[in-house]
Every structure is written in C-alpha cells, then in structure tokens.
Amino acid sequence: MDKNSLLLVVVLFFATANAQNSQSKERLWYKEPATKWMEALPVGNGRLGxxxxxxxxxxxxxxxEDSMWPGGPDWGDSKGTPEDLVYIRQLLKEGQYHKADEEIVTRFSNKGVVRSHQTMGDLYIDFSTKKVANYYRELDIETAxxxxxxxxxGYNYTQEVFASAPHNVLIIRYTTTNxxxxxxxxxxxxxxxxGFNTVQVSSPAPNQIQMKGMVTQNGGRLNSEAKPLDYGVKFDTRLVVKNNGGIVVSKxxxxxxxxxxxxxxxxxxxTSFYHGNNYESYNEQLLGQVQELSYNEMLSAHVADYQSLYKRVTLDLGGNEFNKIPTDERLKKIKDGGTDKALSALLFQYGRYLLISSSRPGTNPANLQGIWNEHIRAPWNADYHLNVNLQMNYWPAEVTNLSECHSPLFDYTDRLINRxxxxxxxxxxxxxxAVIHHTSDIWAPAWMHAERAYWGAWIHGGGWLAQHYWEHYSYTNDIDFLKNRAWPAMKxxxxxYLDWLIYDQDSKTWVSSPETSxxxxxxxxxxxxxxxxxGAAMGHQIIGEVFNxxxxxxxxxxINDDFVQEVxxxxxxxxxxxxxxxxxxxLEWTKPVEEPEKxxxxMSQLYALHPGISITQKTSAHFEAAKKTIDYRLQHGGAGTGWSRAWMINFNARLQDAVAAQTNIQKFLEISTADNLFDMHPPxxxxxxxxxxxxVAEMLMQSHEGFIRLLPALPESWDSGEVTGLKARGNIQVSIxxxxxxxxxxxxxxxxxTKATLVYxxxxxxxxxxxxETIILNQYLKELTK
Known part of the structure; x- marks a missing residue:
C-alpha cells in the first residue's frame, strides 16, 4: 500500500469515528458551521485560547491571550483623604444621602480610562473547496x-484544533483523502x-506568518472626553506550517x-506581560521545540494533561438518547418547552471544561469572558468585577475537584492586596x-474607579476574595497554603476592617460606613x-465572615496575639x-427602605446563604426569611441575567428546594444559554x-454545615443517576x-x-x-464490603 492510500484509509476511519461519536454524551455537536462568534466553539490552555x-x-x-491589555501598572493611585472620609460620614449622619453619593465619587473616585481586555486577532484559512456535504462539527469536552x-x-476533509497546556501552543491539523x-x-x-492599525504582519520564514504589535485603546474616554491610551502590552503571534505532500509558498x-x-x-x-522584552525570542524558542514533535505526540500529551483534571468528576443523569440530536436543536426543544436532563449534565461538565481551559497555574484568572473575546473594547471590558462575577468564576473550583485551577485567583488577589x-x-x-474596591483589571488597581456611587463605591472586593483562600484550605487541608498564602491575605x-468600622451609638454596634449594596x-x-x-447587609456579612x-x-x-484578640x-x-x-x-440595608428596583x-443580602455559610437550617428564622426574600425578588422579575439565574440555583440548593432549583435550571437553559452553551448576560x-x-454540585452534595449532606436538592426528573469525584470540605472525595x-x-x-459525618x-x-482508603455505604449509611 502506498503512502497516499494509507492516508486515505486512516482519514476515512477517523471521519467515520467522528460521526459515530456524535452520540457520546460529553460533546457539543452541530450540522452547520458557526456564522457568528456566539456559535463558535472555544478551546484554551489557560492562557492561549x-x-x-x-x-x-x-x-x-x-x-x-489572557494578558492582552492596554496601559500598564504605572497608572496613578488612590484619590481622597482621611478628612474626606470624615466628611462623607458626617453627610450620612445628617441625612444628606444624595450629597454623599455625589461627594464620594468626586472626592475618592480615580476616574481613569476604563481599560479592556482585547482580542489577539484572527487566523483565516480560505480553501478552494466549492460544495460541501455531510458537514459535522463538534467540541469533545472529554478530550478538549x-x-x-x-x-x-467525494473526498473527506477534516480539521482538528486543540490548545496544549504542556507545550503552550495552539495546534490545528488539516487532512484530506483527496x-x-x-x-x-x-x-x-x-x-x-x-481606525488605527494594531499589528504588522510578515513572513519571517517560508512557512511562517508573524503578527506583532502593541495593545492600545485609542477609543479611551475620560469624563466624556477623548483620552486615547497609546501604549500597553506588546505581543508577538507566530504561525508555522508543517506539511505532508505539496508545497507552502510565502508572500x-x-x-x-x-x-x-x-x-x-x-x-x-x-507578550511583554509575561516575558518582558524577551517575548519575541520566547516565541522563537517555543516554536523550535514544538516543531520537533509529531502531531500524535502533542495530542497525546495534551489529552493526558487535560484528562488528569477533567476525568476526576463524572455526572450521568440519564436521558442520553438526546445526545443523538445536535446541541443547538436540543436547546431549541428546551426553549419550546421540552426537557433534557442530559443537557444539564453536559452543561455542568462544560463549566469544568471552561475553567480548565481558562485558568491554569501561572496564568491570569478567568475574566468576565474567561479568555475568549473578539473585541478591542469588550462588553464590560472583559475585566474583573469583584462584586460577584470574578468570585463566581471560581465557585466550582474546589467542589468539582479542580483546586489547581483556583491558583491564578490567589496570585491575582495577592497583587490586589499589595496595591x-x-x-x-x-x-x-x-x-x-488593604482595601479592594468593586472592579479591577490585569494591572490590579485596588482604588475606587467609578462614575456612579451605586456601583463603584463598594469596598468589599477583597473581603469577598478572602473567602476563597479559606475555602481552598477547607477543601484541601493544605496547611502550608494556610500559613503562607491564606493567613497573610486574610489578616x-x-x-x-478593624480600622474601618465605626461605633454606632444608637445600635451599640460596629458599623461599616459609608456603605453601598x-x-x-x-x-x-x-x-x-x-x-x-x-451600613448594609452584605458588607456586614462579609466583614463578619472575614473575622470568623x-x-x-x-x-x-x-496564633493568639493582640491582633487576634482585637478581631x-x-x-x-x-x-x-x-x-x-x-x-x-x-433587609438589604440596616433599616427597612423602599426599593426602586424590586x-x-x-441578591446581596443573601450572601450569608451562599456563598457564605451562616444561614442554614440551624438558623431556622433566617432560613425561612431567605425563602421569602427570593420569592419577592422573583415575583418582581429578578434573576434576569445569566449569572443571577445561576446564583439562584445555588440559593435553591442551599435551601434544599429541588423544585425551585429545577425550575431555574430550566430557565437558565431557555433564556440564558447560547447555541455554543455560553452563558448570556446578555451578551x-x-x-x-x-x-x-x-x-448543580450543590444540589448533589454539600459540606458547608460541618457534615456531608447527600442529594440535598435532587429534582424529580433526575430520578436515577451517578456522580463521581466531587470534593467535600476536609479533602474527602464523594461519589453517589x-x-x-x-x-x-x-x-x-x-x-x-479523618472522621466524616454523613447526612441523608x-x-x-x-x-x-x-x-x-475507599469506604462504601448504602442508603442506610451502613458500610458495605468492597
């Protein structure tokens, strides 16, 4: 058999296998190509996507690439003085609330240009193909x-794409039976x-393309006036082609x-963010290394690395017959009133796939869009919002057994604390x-950065992030991490907060002021x-949690020093x-008030329910009040964004309300899920x-009450199933x-x-x-022989 005949047999085999694999449960697949960005399929290695x-x-x-940002760390710093803080507090004491809104921004907000994460660019491949049949595309999240x-x-054509973490490279392979x-x-x-060109494109070698430039933001504005940013991260992108048969011509x-x-x-x-002035030579060195490797060597290393994380957890809810239907068609059936529990399981695993693909040790943390962004100026700048969004990105890290993916958040928070x-x-x-306000970017500014008090004058970004340090320890029992990373940050x-709180003579309590929700x-x-x-509910809940x-x-x-005694x-x-x-x-504030947006x-006043842990069945009055709070919000149109609906699922799980959890899962799929399964805010x-x-993990297993609660919010439609590898606090893996x-x-x-208490x-x-040691128990919590 000659070389071309052998290639024909191999490619035909894999093309047939791909079509058959469309019935596998852990993949997104489609009969048509993407025509817009929100239909395209994401790959990533944590940094490169x-x-x-x-x-x-x-x-x-x-x-x-995750460090594609304009500007630099040299941008200004805090604004305002201690005397300004005294003045704002006096305005509140006098009941001059609108004046306080105005003055807190005027005196404290550093209104620099809001910087945005940016695209690295596009690779276009134009084929001579004219007519296409038997089209199929997929994202296999079991292999990434x-x-x-x-x-x-009459000939088959195949494209395969993956982003390798071991080799730090994006790999694309084309094959044909022609x-x-x-x-x-x-x-x-x-x-x-x-209107300004942002890159220079050239061919440094006969089989290469180089695209390099510097990130700028010429559309930057400050106080409604143009203020372009003409400097930022320098970057170098290179493509090399290794061909079998035929020729490659460069021009x-x-x-x-x-x-x-x-x-x-x-x-x-x-980029210069990671490699300073050596970013181009780094690319040259990296290309030299990967060109020596075969495609199969790189694929094997990639799959092994990825699956070492991904395969830790499995979820089967049944209903896998729906996997024979293209993903976009399954979503349409749900939007038309149907149900698809297997799609819920797929979306659960897709979240794990996205976290592995956008957050690895040594990278920046996943931003508002992970690492995937086609814009020069992204919606909400694809930055780091610290009043729920960045933290929510990492809610699945510990419980779904991806602790390593949590580390970029700690690296970033350490930088925020320094600032x-x-x-x-x-x-x-x-x-x-240290104090950290409501929003930041890759350069980790911690100051107030706002044009309006209602979103920018919030001081608890750092307090909320402190929870993640404690949670990481709680799940891993890593005493070195607690001593060397968590303790300095939490302290x-x-x-x-010790010096921020003021004593309120009326309530005889320490109050956070000025405060926003x-x-x-x-x-x-x-x-x-x-x-x-x-004062406001969430601020006091966060401060109390940080102290606890x-x-x-x-x-x-x-440790039992003066600081501990003061806390x-x-x-x-x-x-x-x-x-x-x-x-x-x-209450969302310290006293009953009328709400303009009911x-x-x-749902800030429910922080103590989730992700906090102080509202439980033991606090029965608060537990029931949380239900009333949720009902009221939903009756008035709450949970209107994708992330808000997702938070609602976590609330429902903590309240052990399987019916409500299932309802909000259905609504998340109906309203907040794009054809490529990306969450829509929108956008x-x-x-x-x-x-x-x-x-979903919280619905199946919880460990925040000091014991492991099994199937606390199992929907009626999830009648039979299996989950393996979830992690409980105390570093215990749980399968059910x-x-x-x-x-x-x-x-x-x-x-x-260790010892563990189970509740079922x-x-x-x-x-x-x-x-x-593996311990196996039955429904009566009696130990079985292995």
Missing part, C-alpha cells in the same frame, strides 16, 4: 479537541483600534498551501491592612434613589448582617457557566449512585486519616476514614 467557527470554505479561528469534517466532491491534496490560503490580522505575510495532503499549523503567542495597602493608607488614612483584609439603590426620604448608606475565618485560621496556626472583640459587637424586616424578608439582579459573560456548574430517587451506593475516599434524609452517621 481560540474560537473555532468550522467554516469549510472561509474558516475563521479567532485568537486570544474541536473537530470539523465534511465531504467535497489524492491531489488540498489548496488553501492562510493569513492573520487583527481588528483596527478606532507578503500570506501562506499558500498547494496540493497538501496534511498540514499541521502550530500557533504560539507571547490595596497603598489605597487604604492614602485614601482612607488606614495604615494597616491584611481583616486589619483594614452592589449596584443597587434605596429610596431616600425625598422619594428618589440613593446608594450610599450607613481569620479566627479559625489563627486557631489552627496557634474577637469587634466580632462580638459588629452590626448583624442578617436583619429581618417587618414582612419577614432579609427585582434587582443582585456573553462566562460567570453564569461557572455558577451553573457550582449550583442513586435509583428511583434513592441512594444505592456512596463511595468516600479521604486523602488523610433523616439519617446521620459519623465514620472513620483512613488515608486513601
């Missing part, structure tokens, strides 16, 4: 490979920035493939600890909305974060994907199999000698676990 359109004639692969296949004039090979033209470009930054049987495209991208120490001292006159944020407002006495207040977790950490680390003292008299109003709902998307925000995944709504088998594996329905049992 791409959106695959799967166009058979004029293919577009949109490229991303995107495949497109079709037939043209004995004459295939012809294609390859070019790269990047959108203009307000003016364009590559032409002629009669090529197989082409492997290797694309690398590096926040300066902000606390200069802005508020607080000389210990810095607690120190700030994320992006919401209340009706001032004159009947118009105001934002700044003397800091004391827990101090106890474990055997204990103030915690005893901090204003309660959960206060019930006359109608039984939890169905607001944020696209990735936080909802991650929040959905976390919510159930049939007809009743557990058949529980499997526990601990990484160390009205049963409760404490068992001893030895390190790496």
């Amino acid at each position: 791409a959106m695959i359109f799967g166009q058979p004639i004029n293919e577009r692969i949109q490229l991303n 490979v995107a495949t497109t296949s079709y037939n043209s004039e 004995p004459k090979g295939m012809d294609a033209t390859l070019r790269m470009n990047r959108p203009k920035d307000e 003016d930054g364009i590559l032409e493939l002629k009669n090529v049987n197989e082409a492997v495209l290797l694309l690398v991208g590096s 926040g120490r300066i902000t606390a001292k200069d802005q508020y006159g607080i000389h210990r600890g 810095a944020l607690a120190e700030f 994320p992006e919401n407002s209340y009706m001032a006495p004159d009947g118009t909305p105001a934002a700044v207040s003397h 977790n800091t004391l827990k950490a101090a106890s474990i680390l055997k 204990k003292s103030k915690l005893k008299k901090i204003h309660p974060g959960v206060v019930l109003g006359p109608d039984g709902r939890i 169905g607001h998307r944020h 696209f925000q990735i936080d909802g994907n991650f929040g959905f995944t976390a919510g 199999k159930w049939k007809e709504h009743t557990i058949e088998r529980i499997e526990l594996v601990s990484k160390e000698d 329905k009205d049963r409760k049992k404490t068992i001893s676990l030895s390190s790496n």
Whole structure:
C-alpha cells in the first residue's frame, strides 16, 4: 500500500469515528458551521485560547491571550483623604444621602480610562473547496479537541484544533483523502483600534506568518472626553506550517498551501506581560521545540494533561438518547418547552471544561469572558468585577475537584492586596491592612474607579476574595497554603476592617460606613434613589465572615496575639448582617427602605446563604426569611441575567428546594444559554457557566454545615443517576449512585486519616476514614464490603 492510500484509509476511519461519536454524551455537536462568534466553539490552555467557527470554505479561528491589555501598572493611585472620609460620614449622619453619593465619587473616585481586555486577532484559512456535504462539527469536552469534517466532491476533509497546556501552543491539523491534496490560503490580522492599525504582519520564514504589535485603546474616554491610551502590552503571534505532500509558498505575510495532503499549523503567542522584552525570542524558542514533535505526540500529551483534571468528576443523569440530536436543536426543544436532563449534565461538565481551559497555574484568572473575546473594547471590558462575577468564576473550583485551577485567583488577589495597602493608607488614612474596591483589571488597581456611587463605591472586593483562600484550605487541608498564602491575605483584609468600622451609638454596634449594596439603590426620604448608606447587609456579612475565618485560621496556626484578640472583640459587637424586616424578608440595608428596583439582579443580602455559610437550617428564622426574600425578588422579575439565574440555583440548593432549583435550571437553559452553551448576560459573560456548574454540585452534595449532606436538592426528573469525584470540605472525595430517587451506593475516599459525618434524609452517621482508603455505604449509611 502506498503512502497516499494509507492516508486515505486512516482519514476515512477517523471521519467515520467522528460521526459515530456524535452520540457520546460529553460533546457539543452541530450540522452547520458557526456564522457568528456566539456559535463558535472555544478551546484554551489557560492562557492561549481560540474560537473555532468550522467554516469549510472561509474558516475563521479567532485568537486570544489572557494578558492582552492596554496601559500598564504605572497608572496613578488612590484619590481622597482621611478628612474626606470624615466628611462623607458626617453627610450620612445628617441625612444628606444624595450629597454623599455625589461627594464620594468626586472626592475618592480615580476616574481613569476604563481599560479592556482585547482580542489577539484572527487566523483565516480560505480553501478552494466549492460544495460541501455531510458537514459535522463538534467540541469533545472529554478530550478538549474541536473537530470539523465534511465531504467535497467525494473526498473527506477534516480539521482538528486543540490548545496544549504542556507545550503552550495552539495546534490545528488539516487532512484530506483527496489524492491531489488540498489548496488553501492562510493569513492573520487583527481588528483596527478606532481606525488605527494594531499589528504588522510578515513572513519571517517560508512557512511562517508573524503578527506583532502593541495593545492600545485609542477609543479611551475620560469624563466624556477623548483620552486615547497609546501604549500597553506588546505581543508577538507566530504561525508555522508543517506539511505532508505539496508545497507552502510565502508572500507578503500570506501562506499558500498547494496540493497538501496534511498540514499541521502550530500557533504560539507571547507578550511583554509575561516575558518582558524577551517575548519575541520566547516565541522563537517555543516554536523550535514544538516543531520537533509529531502531531500524535502533542495530542497525546495534551489529552493526558487535560484528562488528569477533567476525568476526576463524572455526572450521568440519564436521558442520553438526546445526545443523538445536535446541541443547538436540543436547546431549541428546551426553549419550546421540552426537557433534557442530559443537557444539564453536559452543561455542568462544560463549566469544568471552561475553567480548565481558562485558568491554569501561572496564568491570569478567568475574566468576565474567561479568555475568549473578539473585541478591542469588550462588553464590560472583559475585566474583573469583584462584586460577584470574578468570585463566581471560581465557585466550582474546589467542589468539582479542580483546586489547581483556583491558583491564578490567589496570585491575582495577592497583587490586589499589595496595591490595596497603598489605597487604604492614602485614601482612607488606614495604615494597616488593604482595601479592594468593586472592579479591577490585569494591572490590579485596588482604588475606587467609578462614575456612579451605586456601583463603584463598594469596598468589599477583597473581603469577598478572602473567602476563597479559606475555602481552598477547607477543601484541601493544605496547611502550608494556610500559613503562607491564606493567613497573610486574610489578616491584611481583616486589619483594614478593624480600622474601618465605626461605633454606632444608637445600635451599640460596629458599623461599616459609608456603605453601598452592589449596584443597587434605596429610596431616600425625598422619594428618589440613593446608594450610599450607613451600613448594609452584605458588607456586614462579609466583614463578619472575614473575622470568623481569620479566627479559625489563627486557631489552627496557634496564633493568639493582640491582633487576634482585637478581631474577637469587634466580632462580638459588629452590626448583624442578617436583619429581618417587618414582612419577614432579609433587609438589604440596616433599616427597612423602599426599593426602586424590586427585582434587582443582585441578591446581596443573601450572601450569608451562599456563598457564605451562616444561614442554614440551624438558623431556622433566617432560613425561612431567605425563602421569602427570593420569592419577592422573583415575583418582581429578578434573576434576569445569566449569572443571577445561576446564583439562584445555588440559593435553591442551599435551601434544599429541588423544585425551585429545577425550575431555574430550566430557565437558565431557555433564556440564558447560547447555541455554543455560553452563558448570556446578555451578551456573553462566562460567570453564569461557572455558577451553573457550582449550583448543580450543590444540589448533589454539600459540606458547608460541618457534615456531608447527600442529594440535598435532587429534582424529580433526575430520578436515577451517578456522580463521581466531587470534593467535600476536609479533602474527602464523594461519589453517589442513586435509583428511583434513592441512594444505592456512596463511595468516600479521604486523602488523610479523618472522621466524616454523613447526612441523608433523616439519617446521620459519623465514620472513620483512613488515608486513601475507599469506604462504601448504602442508603442506610451502613458500610458495605468492597
């Protein structure tokens, strides 16, 4: 058999296998190519990403890198003085709420140009193909490979794309059964920035394209006036072609493939953010290394690396017969009133896929769009919103057994804290600890950055992020992390709060002031909305949580100094974060007020329910009040965004309300899910994907009450199923199999000698676990023989 005949047999085999695999449960697949960005399929290695359109004639692969930002770390710093803080507090004391709204922005907000994460550009591949049949495209989230296949004039053509973390490269392979090979033209470009070219494209070698430039934001505005940013991260993107058969011709930054049987495209991208002035030489070195490897070597390494994370957790809810239907058609059936529990399981795993693909050790944390962004100026700048969105990105990290993917958030928060120490001292006159406000970007500014008080004058971004340090320890029992990473961060944020709180003579409590509730407002006495207040529920809940977790950490680390004693003292008299109003709902502010937006998307007063842990069945009055609070918001049109609906699923799970959880899952799929399963705010925000995944995990297993609760919110339609590999606090892996709504088998594996208490329905049992020993129990929590 000659070489071309052998290639024909191999490619035909894989094309047939791809078509058969469309029935596999963990893949997105379609009968048509993407015609717009929200239909394209994402791949990523944590830092480098791409959106695959799967166009058979004029293919577009949109490229991303996580450090593509304008500006730099040298931008200004805090604004305002301690005297300004005293003035704002006096305005609140006098009831001048609107004046406080105006003055807090005027005196404290550093209104710099809002910077945006940006696209790295596009790779275009134009084929000589004219007519296409048997079209098929998929994203296999079990292998993290995107495949497109079709037939043209009796011959098969296949495209495979993946982003390799081990080799830090995007890999694209084209194959055909046509004995004459295939012809294609390859070019790269990047959108203009307000009419300005942003890249230079050239061919440094006969089989290469180089696209390099500097990120700018010429559309920047400040106080409604033009203020262009003409500097930022420098970047270099290179593409090299390895061909089998035929030739590659280079001309003016364009590559032409002629009669090529197989082409492997290797694309690398590096920036000055990671590599300083050596970003171009880094690319040269990296290309030299990967060109020595075969496609199969790179694919094997990629799949092994990816599956070492992804395969830790499985979820089967049944209904897998729907996997025979294209993903977009399944969504349409749901929007038309149908149900598809297998799609819920797929969306759960898709969230894990996206986190692995957008957040790896050594990268930046996933932003509002993960790493996938086609814009020069993205919606909401694809930045880091710290009043729910960034935190929600990492809700599934621990419980779905992806602790390593959590690490970029800690690296970033450490940088925020360093900047926040300066902000606390200069802005508020607080000389210990750190404060972090509502929004930030890759350069980690911590100061107030707002044009309106209702969204920007919020000081608890750092306090909320402190929860993640404690949660990581709670799930991993990593004492080195607690001592060397978590404790310094938690202490810095607690120190700030100690000096921020003021004593309120009326309530005889420590109050956070000035305060806002994320992006919401209340009706001032004159009947118009105001934002700044003397205390608010979420702020007090977060401060109380920071103090509590800091004391827990101090106890474990055997620290009992003056700082610890001060935290204990103030915690005893901090204003309660959960206060019930006359109608039984939890107040969002310290006193009952009229709400201008009764169905607001944020549910800030329920932080203590989720992601906090202080509202549980044990606090029965608060538990019931949380239900009333949710009902009221939903009755007035709440949960209108994708991430808000995802948060609602987590609330429902914590309240053990399976019916409500299922209802909100259905609505998330009907209203907030695009054809490529991206969450729609709208437009696209990735936080909802991650929040959905976390919510499903919470429905199946919870461990925040000091014990492991099994199937706390199992929907009626999820009658039989199995989940494996979820992680409970205490570093215990939990697997559950159930049939007809009743557990058949529980499997526990601990990484160390410990005890665990299980709760299932009205049963409760404490068992001893030895390190790496598997314990199997039945529905009665009785141990079974293996």
